[in-house]
Amino acid sequence: MSEVRFIEALKPRSRVEERELIRRVLAGDPGAERTMYETQVDRVFRLVYRMAGDQDRAQDYTQETFIRAFNRLAEFRGEAALSTWLGSIAISVTLNGLRKVRRSNEREVALDDVMPAAPSAREADPDLKKRMAQAIDALPDGYRAVFVMHDVEGYTHEEIASSLGVHPGTSKAQLFRARARLREALADFAKD
Amino acid sequence: MDDPLEERLRKLAAEYHEPPETPREEMWEKISAARREQRKVLPLRRAAGPTFRRPLRWAAGIAAVLALGIGVGRLTVRQAPAPIAPPVAAMPTSPLVNAAAYRMATTEHLGQSEAFLTLFKASVKGQRDERLASATARQLLATNRLLLDSPAADDRSTKLLLQDLELVLAEIAQLSPASQSHDRDLITQGLEQGGVLSRLRTAVPAGTSPTRGAL
Numbered sequence: 559m560s561e562v563r564f565i566e567a568l569k570p571r572s573r574v575e576e577r578e579l580i581r582r583v584l585a586g587d588p589g590a591e592r593t594m595y596e597t598q599v600d601r602v603f604r605l606v607y608r609m610a611g612d613q614d615r616a617q618d619y620t621q622e623t624f625i626r627a628f629n630r631l632a633e634f635r636g637e638a639a640l641s642t643w644l645g646s647i648a649i650s651v652t653l654n655g656l657r658k659v660r661r662s663n664e665r666e667v668a669l670d671d672v673m674p675a676a677p678s679a680r681e682a683d684p685d686l687k688k689r690m691a692q693a694i695d696a697l698p699d700g701y702r703a704v705f706v707m708h709d710v711e712g713y714t715h716e717e718i719a720s721s722l723g724v725h726p727g728t729s730k731a732q733l734f735r736a737r738a739r740l741r742e743a744l745a746d747f748a749k750d
Numbered sequence: 751m752d753d754p755l756e757e758r759l760r761k762l763a764a765e766y767h768e769p770p771e772t773p774r775e776e777m778w779e780k781i782s783a784a785r786r787e788q789r790k791v792l793p794l795r796r797a798a799g800p801t802f803r804r805p806l807r808w809a810a811g812i813a814a815v816l817a818l819g820i821g822v823g824r825l826t827v828r829q830a831p832a833p834i835a836p837p838v839a840a841m842p843t844s845p846l847v848n849a850a851a852y853r854m855a856t857t858e859h860l861g862q863s864e865a866f867l868t869l870f871k872a873s874v875k876g877q878r879d880e881r882l883a884s885a886t887a888r889q890l891l892a893t894n895r896l897l898l899d900s901p902a903a904d905d906r907s908t909k910l911l912l913q914d915l916e917l918v919l920a921e922i923a924q925l926s927p928a929s930q931s932h933d934r935d936l937i938t939q940g941l942e943q944g945g946v947l948s949r950l951r952t953a954v955p956a957g958t959s960p961t962r963g964a965l
Binding site for chain 1: 770782917924
């Protein structure tokens, strides 16, 4: 059996199976802990990596997410899916981690290095992919999280709302603003 | 997202920080090692006593904030000397006392936030300098997080309001003197769309004066 099919076979098929898995983890079954990890880690790692953009940090934040989740599993009430609950922990861990990195960078890097470059003519910066990445990086944390979750990773607004602890309407508004900022940042490319 | 740029944006966004294959084994080894360490420590902690420290810590925190508020109030308001009362034995903290303390702290915080956001909105409209806004937003954000994390936070509508407020305060906290007016406009638009300010006004009982000494 391939690894992908093996993981698919492990995945709980319903909320009842999910609850049973959680009950086993809480009872101290190490096999259940591993199953929970195996079935959720891809989704968590993908989201964290998209936000962090760095292998080492993504690994650190993913590990911290699972350690926290196992420690706080008794607090999980099952109102949302386990994956959504894990997503909320992952986002919180990642944003906090990135804030710390930013603070420490601000202390270390000279002002000239952190000042954003003035918008340049298209001829001077033809790499749209790079510009897009820079524009996404420049979004405020909240906008970036919603944009990455919805437009990049395909989460629904309901899932995002549960993960970020906001209303689905807030998630939609944040996405609208994030897209507006990206459109603005890449406006010179739209003139084609 | 229908126009050509949107389609191009969408394709480019899919390539943003494209994740490599998940290093499952490597991460699992570290997670399970950390879990083993925790299991060694946890039995020792459990043996040390019952685990209701967290609520007590919160109650102590809220009580400290209230005591500080009362202290500041007494220093700023001159009153006739009160007759000396006999000492009263300290009462143990009950869940009812915790809930009442939480409600008081929340009302105070929501009132301060409402006043702050009203001033912020006015300053944006009036094109005035709001350099102090981000510092105040950071202070309010810290209190907001404490209230959200409190185990006494069991009222769903208050919790939702605090969560929406957190987003707005976080956006203001990120403002810098270099921020464009566009950023401020987006925040005020968000305030209006989410109805945060009107919900705050509804949540704060009329007649409370939460802003004294706060802003």
